[in-house]
Amino acid sequence: MTTISPPLGRRLAAEAVGTAALAAVVVGSGVRAAALTEDGGVRFLANVGASAIALTVLIRLLGPVSGGHFNPLVTAGAWWAGRRGGDGPGLRELGAYAAAQTAGAVVGTGLANVMFERPFAEPSGRARDGGALWLGEVVATGTLLLVVSGLARGRRGALVPASVGLWVGAACWATSSGGFGNPAVTVGRALTDSYTGIAAGSVPGFVLAQAAGAAGGVALAGLLFGRSDRTAVVPEDARDLVPGPR
Template structure:
């Protein structure tokens, strides 16, 4: 692996890990601060996640593009093949493991910060058809937000827009919008407010992938003349060369 790719993979792992730490940590804090009000817990969790994600994109976007999500990386690779843009297959092979490992590390970090066991497998079952529909909608919408902005030259708006979308999708989707296979895996390592039982992970991941395919297809249909200079999630440079 080249130094350039290693640096970007580290950024993806770090960003995904910190995102999971924000999601789980704010969930634990919300449960402690508002123990008798689930609605308020969700509001606190969503608010922290939306702001944290926007900040992470701003911080690490210039290094790796701030995907922090395997389906975003896969969509960038696949859609980029149409126009000679996006990440390469080699980049994708480095990004995805880094994102998954980072997510697991982020869950462990959040657990330890709040005095929980480093790993406590979640017991929150999320296996139901309506939740899978929610994940499909959440992930398709996320892909559409990201690529509609980047393909039309508005990538500078991505940090705020992606954060706002995820924050709102906590509320308008039945699944509370995981929309990210790596984050889903990481959240299985914490038996807290934001957790998901390991047995529920495959169903969520399957429908996240399906949602990403739907979202990418809609982007191609809606923006057929764009995409020639896509930079996902934000423009990034490495060694002075736009990647």
């Protein structure tokens, strides 16, 4: 089946809006939870639950427009999978998506700050460094890309929204880093000195670990599932999480 993708401008707007909404929920739910209880477990449960639910809804809502990536590494995985057949985003689109996602994350973080009467840009003082945390990001991001790439290669695109939301929720609990797994949102979270913040100096280490994990996840998906069969019919509303001409 051949589908026609929306114009690039509309796809970029969807990615920016979706990433902004995701960042606003991640940060805002953390601020709300910290204000309501001093119990660390309850805070984390509330923050993770809200974030996973929001991600599932946003992918389902905006997936038909842009692919519902909201993460530069998911876009990079789509580019890598489609680079030979020309059915994924090109390098120009990859850069544009990453820029839109990062801008959206910054705006969403600022919006959450302002909603809770904090400065729009509030540099975080929460250092998150060390090999254990970086390994947690490798695992969280690598498995995320394995889930997305594996479902796309297996022609099960309709399962992506729920599967991604469930994995993100599980990764937040199971990894030492809290499962950031997203360079754009990581950059955004450097601008809030709240429960979910990360110091600017800790961002490069997290992003490098996320990139390494993503590369491993995509490679593992190729090993386990083989190349994608693009002649197969996939649910149109899922778009296989791969934007671009088909």
